[in-house]
Amino acid sequence: xNSLDLDHYSQKIIASKTPQDLELLRIKxxxxxxxxxxxxxxxxxxxxxxxxxxxxxxxSAKKKLGELVEKQKKQIKIKKGKFQETPELLYALPKIGxxxxxxxxxxxxxxxxxxLGFSAYEGPExxxxxxxxxxxxxxxxxxxxxxxxxxxxxxxxxxxxxxxxSIETRLLEKETPPFKVAFPARVYRNEKVNKSNHFIFHHxxxxxxxxxxxxxxxxxxxxxxxxxxxxxxxxxxxxxxxxPEVEPGLGLDIRCFACQGKGCPLCKGAGWIEMGGAGIIHPxxxxxxxxxPKKWRGFAFxxxxxxxxxxxxxxxxxxxxxxxxxxxxxxxx
Amino acid sequence: xxxxxxxxxxxxxxxxxxxxxxxxxxxxLIGHFVDGVEKTNSETIISLEIRQxxxxxxxxWGIAKxxxxxxxxxxKEPKVSIPSITSPIILPIxxxxxxxxxxxxxVKISALKNRPTPDWLKNFLAQHxxxxxxxxxxxxxxIMILWGMPNHAFDAQKSTDQLIWETNxxxxxxxxxxxxxxxxxxxxxxxxxxxxxxxxxxGIIGGRNSxxxxxxxxxxxxxxxxxxxxxxxxSQQLKITTEASARLEKQLDPNLIxxxxxxxxxLILKYCQGEVTSKIYDYYPKPAKPVAIEFNPQKPxxxxxxxxxxxxxxxxxxxxxxxxxxxxxSSWQVIPPSQRADLELEEDLIEEVIRFFGYQKIPTDQPxxxxxLPDITPKIIHLTEAAQNALANLGYDEIRxxxxxxxxHFIKADFLPQEAQAIYTQNNVNSHYPVLRASILSSLKxxxxxxxxxxxxxxxxxxxxKIFWKINNNYRECWSLGIFDQSAQNLSKKIKRFYxxxxxxxxxxxxxxxxxxxxxxEINLExxxxxxxxxxxxxxxxxxxxxxxxxxxKELTSQIISLDANLVFPYRREPKExxxxxxxxxxxxxxxxxxxxxxxQEKNSYKYTLRAFYYxxxxxxxxxxxxxxxxxxxxxx
Numbered sequence: 001x002n003s004l005d006l007d008h009y010s011q012k013i014i015a016s017k018t019p020q021d022l023e024l025l026r027i028k029x030x031x032x033x034x035x036x037x038x039x040x041x042x043x044x045x046x047x048x049x050x051x052x053x054x055x056x057x058x059x060s061a062k063k064k065l066g067e068l069v070e071k072q073k074k075q076i077k078i079k080k081g082k083f084q085e086t087p088e089l090l091y092a093l094p095k096i097g098x099x100x101x102x103x104x105x106x107x108x109x110x111x112x113x114x115x116l117g118f119s120a121y122e123g124p125e126x127x128x129x130x131x132x133x134x135x136x137x138x139x140x141x142x143x144x145x146x147x148x149x150x151x152x153x154x155x156x157x158x159x160x161x162x163x164x165x166s167i168e169t170r171l172l173e174k175e176t177p178p179f180k181v182a183f184p185a186r187v188y189r190n191e192k193v194n195k196s197n198h199f200i201f202h203h204x205x206x207x208x209x210x211x212x213x214x215x216x217x218x219x220x221x222x223x224x225x226x227x228x229x230x231x232x233x234x235x236x237x238x239x240x241x242x243x244p245e246v247e248p249g250l251g252l253d254i255r256c257f258a259c260q261g262k263g264c265p266l267c268k269g270a271g272w273i274e275m276g277g278a279g280i281i282h283p284x285x286x287x288x289x290x291x292x293p294k295k296w297r298g299f300a301f302x303x304x305x306x307x308x309x310x311x312x313x314x315x316x317x318x319x320x321x322x323x324x325x326x327x328x329x330x331x332x333x
Numbered sequence: 334x335x336x337x338x339x340x341x342x343x344x345x346x347x348x349x350x351x352x353x354x355x356x357x358x359x360x361x362l363i364g365h366f367v368d369g370v371e372k373t374n375s376e377t378i379i380s381l382e383i384r385q386x387x388x389x390x391x392x393x394w395g396i397a398k399x400x401x402x403x404x405x406x407x408x409k410e411p412k413v414s415i416p417s418i419t420s421p422i423i424l425p426i427x428x429x430x431x432x433x434x435x436x437x438x439x440v441k442i443s444a445l446k447n448r449p450t451p452d453w454l455k456n457f458l459a460q461h462x463x464x465x466x467x468x469x470x471x472x473x474x475x476i477m478i479l480w481g482m483p484n485h486a487f488d489a490q491k492s493t494d495q496l497i498w499e500t501n502x503x504x505x506x507x508x509x510x511x512x513x514x515x516x517x518x519x520x521x522x523x524x525x526x527x528x529x530x531x532x533x534x535x536g537i538i539g540g541r542n543s544x545x546x547x548x549x550x551x552x553x554x555x556x557x558x559x560x561x562x563x564x565x566x567x568s569q570q571l572k573i574t575t576e577a578s579a580r581l582e583k584q585l586d587p588n589l590i591x592x593x594x595x596x597x598x599x600l601i602l603k604y605c606q607g608e609v610t611s612k613i614y615d616y617y618p619k620p621a622k623p624v625a626i627e628f629n630p631q632k633p634x635x636x637x638x639x640x641x642x643x644x645x646x647x648x649x650x651x652x653x654x655x656x657x658x659x660x661x662x663s664s665w666q667v668i669p670p671s672q673r674a675d676l677e678l679e680e681d682l683i684e685e686v687i688r689f690f691g692y693q694k695i696p697t698d699q700p701x702x703x704x705x706l707p708d709i710t711p712k713i714i715h716l717t718e719a720a721q722n723a724l725a726n727l728g729y730d731e732i733r734x735x736x737x738x739x740x741x742h743f744i745k746a747d748f749l750p751q752e753a754q755a756i757y758t759q760n761n762v763n764s765h766y767p768v769l770r771a772s773i774l775s776s777l778k779x780x781x782x783x784x785x786x787x788x789x790x791x792x793x794x795x796x797x798x799k800i801f802w803k804i805n806n807n808y809r810e811c812w813s814l815g816i817f818d819q820s821a822q823n824l825s826k827k828i829k830r831f832y833x834x835x836x837x838x839x840x841x842x843x844x845x846x847x848x849x850x851x852x853x854x855e856i857n858l859e860x861x862x863x864x865x866x867x868x869x870x871x872x873x874x875x876x877x878x879x880x881x882x883x884x885x886x887k888e889l890t891s892q893i894i895s896l897d898a899n900l901v902f903p904y905r906r907e908p909k910e911x912x913x914x915x916x917x918x919x920x921x922x923x924x925x926x927x928x929x930x931x932x933x934q935e936k937n938s939y940k941y942t943l944r945a946f947y948y949x950x951x952x953x954x955x956x957x958x959x960x961x962x963x964x965x966x967x968x969x970x
Contacts, residue, residue: 023932031933091908091929095791096875097725100733101886104877116703120710125736125799126756126769126808141562143385143583151737152759158808160758180706183714186736186798190762199763200735208701215687216638220700238695240364240688242384248636248684250692251366268369268380270357280636283680297636299701313886320888321733324783328730330791330926331916332885333875 004039006061013068019090026069036062098328102202102321105309106184109204112228113182116221118206121183123167129157135169135288136245144244149190151199160188164203164302165245171207172281172289177296182206184305198318202305209281209291209298215248218278218299222252226275229308230254235261237272246279246300257311276303334391335461338377344397347406353377356400363403363688365390378460386675388561388583392481394593395672402652402689410592411479413599415609422611424553429499431618433523433563434535436587437498438594439555441489441611442601445469447549451604463576467547472600473554474576480593482585483577484556485525485539487532492543492553495527498535505531509541510573519570523563525555536564536581537573551610554601556594558587586672587621623656623668628679630665633686639695646686653685713812715868716835716858717797720814722871723834727827729816730794734776736801737766742779746772746800746813747844748857753802753809769801773815774846777853781817788893790926790946792819792851797858812858821845821852828854835861836869887948893925894947894955898963901938908932911941918962923950 009029016022029035036058043054099107110120129140138144140156151160161167164185171181184204191197208217219238226234234254241251252275256267263269278301283293306321320326338356342348348356357367357379364387369380381396389395401408424439447469450458454475455465463474469486477483487496501522508524508531509515518524518531525533532543536559545552558581565582568574594613601607628650630643643662650657654670669676676682721731743755749771756769770776776796784792795816802809816831818824825842832840843854862868877884900911908929916927924947931942943963947955 020932024934027934090931091912092791092926093909093912095728095793096885097727097729097793098731098875098877098885099721099725099873100731101884102733103721103731116701117705119706119708120714122711122714124810126801126810141565143565151761153756153808154806155759175709178706179709180701181709188737190760192762199761200737212635213701214636214638215692216695216699217701219692219695219697223697224700236697237361238692238697239362239366240684240692241366242364242386244385247678247680248687253361263370269371270361270367270369272361274366280680283678313884313888315886315888317888322735324732324734324780325787325889326732327784327787327789327887327889329885329887329921332921333878 004035004058004061006064009035009065010068013065013072016072019073022069022072029065030062030069036065093331095330096328096333098333100321101309101313101315101326102184102305105305105312106202106204108229109184109225110182112225113180113206116180118180118182118208121167121171121181122185123161123170125161125186125188126153127159127161127166129159131169132159132161132163132166135173135285136163136165137282137284138244142244151188151190161185162189163187164205165300168205168207168245168300169285169289172209172286172291177291177298178208178210180206180208180210193319195317195319198306198322200322201318202309204303204305205300207281207298207300209286209296211296213280213297213299215250215280215299218250218280218301221299222276222278222301226252226254241277241279243277243279245282245285246277247282249277249279252276252278252301252303276301278302334381334383334396336379336381336393336396337457337460338379339375340457341393341397341400344393344409344411345400345404345406346409347404348400351404353379359403360396360400362691362693363399365396365399376460385583388580388585388674389481389589389672391580391583391585392477392479394480394589398654398672402649405652411596413592413596415595415598415602418609418613420610420612424611424614425495426614426616427495427497427499428616429497430523433500433560434498434616435558435560435619435621436590437555437557437614437616438590439496439553439614440594440598440609441494441551441553442598442605442607443489443551443610445550445552445601445605445607447545447547447605449547467545468604469545469549469552469601472597472604476593476597476600477576477580480589480596481580482556482558482589482593483536483580484554484594484597485533485577486545486552486554487539487543488545488549489551489553490549492532493527493529494553496532496553496555497526497528498557499524499526501531508534510534510538511541511544512538513541514573516571516573519567522567522571523559534567534571534573535559537568537571537578538575552601553611554594554597556590556597558585558590561585584674586674587617588671621671621674623671624677625658625666625668626676626679626682628665628667628682629663631663632679632683633690636680636683637687637690637695638699641686641690645690649686649689650682655682712862712868713859716862716865717812719835719868719871720797720831720858722873723831724795724816726834726871726874727830728793729818729827732776732780732794732796733798734780734796735766736770736776736799737761737763738768738770738775738779739765740768742775743768743770744772744775745802746774746855746857748855748860749800749802750804752804754804756801756803756808771800771802772855773798773800773813774848774853774855777815777817778848781848781851786892787889788895789889790893790895790928792817793823814856814858814861815853816856817848817851817853819851824852824854834869834871835865836867837861837865840864889948891949894950894952896945896947896955896959897930898943898945898959900941900943900963901935902941903938905939906941908941911943915943915962919945919958923947923954923958 237253243249253272255261258266261271281298286293366382371378450465450471523535533539568578633641656668658666799810800813926946933940
């Protein structure tokens with residue numbers, strides 16, 4: 001073999017149907033002992049001028065064939081489900097897709113509430129002061145607004161919702177009791193972003209309005225939820241707590257995981273970690289939504305989702321949840 | 334609010350047999366969350382998070398009253414005795430802003446012998462994180478902590494007697510506080526001044542120009558309550574928060590001033606000697622009027638779901654200081670005490686009864702009835718759930734990113750109207766992210782950039798979230814879906830399959846956008862919801878398996894490292910078989926993925942080039958593992 005039929009081999013490359021065929025052809029032409037290298041060996045004995053001319057031709061052919069092989073690699077249709085179509089890879093195990101930890105954590109809570117006959121709900125993220133505060137019994141200058149540093153779109157009326165309870169006010173206004181609703185929601189607070197604080201995070205809110213709702217219903221539901229998430233051995237504490245939108249109000253604490261209640265830096269010596277707030281919907285909140293508080297009673301509670309998701313997925317930095325450093329191993333469910 | 338246990342016992346001697354642990358737990362149960370307990374050799378100091386509407390509990394006296402109700406104990410009020418006041422002098426005090434001031438008491442004390450603070454008082458204040466100044470000043474702070482009532486002492490020789498409570502109205506520009514901070518006054522600032530200068534910001538902080546020093550011989554001492562909103566606004570506008578403002582921006586009981594003020598005078602005379610040289614000034618034009626609340630004693634049972642006897646309600650409300658007039662079995666008229674300004678409605682009284690009855694006595698094993706009510710879930714929620722599962726089943730990872738983005742990253746979704754404009758936030762402290770995204774693609778691009786930095790292979794992801802825009806100051810938002818894929822061909826094919834899963838046959842694929850060498854699309858989910866008659870249920874085929882947190886989701890703190898290895902076999906092998914075999918040799922804590930790059934046929938053998946991706950490790954660790962598994966020298970990819 002002392003010449004190269006470039007057109008012939010170019011056609012053969014273009015005609016390759018599988019990566020394996022193409023690879024064999026590449027080895028035959030461009031491999032260590034391939035045709036091009038053999039031809040290079042043959043020209044060694046030629047006179048200098050002719051050797052240079054043939055050398056240039058061979059180099060040019062080598063380059064062209066190499067480019068054609070690369071191009072054809074991309075063109076070859078790889079078998080469905082077996083080969084990935086990323087150009088760098090010849091084969092990878094099929095990639096598994098994943099849901100975000102917030103989605104899966106909220107999904108678990110959703111399924112719990114679905115089993116109790118709850119619907120889901122949603123509402124706007126750009127809210128008005130009325131639905132985010134006033135209808136929740138938080139008038140202007142109420143101290144409770146301190147805890148909820150607000151990001152304004154147009155002060156003082158238009159803002160980014162600071163709590164999922166703003167969806168509750170829309171729900172109470174729009175729907176006719178009785179109803180039971182539970183939903184996750186993205187909320188915003190005007191806080192500097194760092195390892196443990198974020199200006200965007202997630203609440204999980206549940207609302208039930210019926211004729212005879214009471215604290216026993218609420219505490220029983222919270223307990224069942226805590227046991228679903230943390231297991232039957234979870235130690236909880238229900239205590240009186242103030243929130244302007246509920247009366248009576250209560251707080252849910254869980255015995256500190258780190259010290260089992262003995263007191264440690266995580267729980268600041270208290271032995272308990274606050275998990276959320278709840279209560280019987282305030283009669284003023286009901287009345288503002290045109291629901292007669294003498295006829296209907298409801299409970300509402302809100303929990304922070306991010307900490308639950310972080311604890312569950314072993315994530316230490318809250319920025320990971322929304323910031324781009326979260327990635328998923330492609331072959332693990 | 335910090336409470337030193339031994340000091341609390343002075344007001345409640347009956348606490349002697351209560352262990353601090355029990356006390357803190359009981360306080361939490363009745364609504365005063367203990368957010369820390371500090372134990373020194375001789376003291377237990379409890380940090381309490383006081384409820385927003387319980388200004389009365391911002392002093393030892395208020396907390397002691399709560400515990401007296403809970404444990405049925407008697408309160409021991411501090412012994413106070415003041416010599417009879419014979420001075421005919423009336424302090425020249427003028428109240429020019431009566432709507433902002435509910436009560437003021439003041440008196441002048443002369444011939445003072447102010448001195449360095451005694452150790453007991455110094456220690457008490459130190460344990461409450463308050464710096465000791467001198468005996469007189471420290472006594473004012475002691476009374477504030479004990480009774481929860483802020484007060485202030487002026488050096489009478491500097492302040493020249495006259496005290497005017499007024500709003501600034503631009504009369505004075507600046508004011509220097511006791512600690513030397515110069516502040517710009519506002520027009521609406523409520524202040525205490527004389528005719529020449531501002532002496533104090535009412536309810537917040539005193540001024541250097543009239544501060545009490547060791548040499549002070551005459552002082553005017555005042556204690557006042559204000560419109561809490563005024564104090565709160567001044568504190569916010571002037572950016573000053575003090576122990577006094579933290580209390581006075583809540584509703585305090587003007588009636589309590591009488592007791593607390595007399596105690597203050599008693600202590601000043603005891604520790605600084607001196608004599609009272611003016612009449613006690615008392616401005617209290619509208620004494621707090623008790624408000625009667627109709628109360629049904631059956632309601633605590635109805636609200637709690639457990640039987641609470643009317644006798645228990647009656648006993649509890651009386652111990653709280655309420656007056657009860659029983660009109661009938663089902664209707665009482667309850668008049669709360671003046672310090673409980675938070676009790677306005679029947680529900681407030683119900684909470685009082687239940688919290689002393691004990692939330693812990695309510696059963697925890699009876700969740701709400703599972704009775705079926707009409708499903709009011711909006712269609713868009715069913716769609717987002719189906720879309721999330723469908724895309725995960727097609728191999729895409731879900732991301733969630735910031736809806737607030739950098740100005741330079743702003744783009745508009747194709748399907749938005751031409752006149753749609755960006756929405757900017759006014760006060761976001763994270764000022765680099767001032768604008769709300771109007772296309773989910775801006776989020777996908779950010780994620781792509783981040784994944785490139787982290788060197789993540791096989792970038793295939795999606796996000797479902799809101800996008801925002803405005804038209805003529807009408808704010809709009811809608812659910813949007815963005816799908817990103819490294820391969821254009823893969824993306825188009827998978828979108829077709831995605832639509833199939835949603836029962837959208839032959840649906841038009843949205844315009845494919847270029848992001849570097851990759852591709853992405855954006856889909857208006859709310860429009861899609863309108864086009865689907867019934868959203869199908871899509872089940873996630875690979876649900877996460879959380880076993881000891883060994884989840885696929887990883888918090889990456891460093892780049893992924895890729896190393897290549899060549900393996901030679903005398904016969905041809907299936908790629909899947911090789912990858913599975915070698916993958917099993919790695920710890921899942923270090924290997925991200927293993928892929929086949931190349932197959933090379935030699936005369937009597939096959940050479941396979943594998944690429945291993947390592948995470949959460951250094952290059953050295955990666956190489957060590959690489960060599961262990963492949964028995965070959967690693968080559969950085």
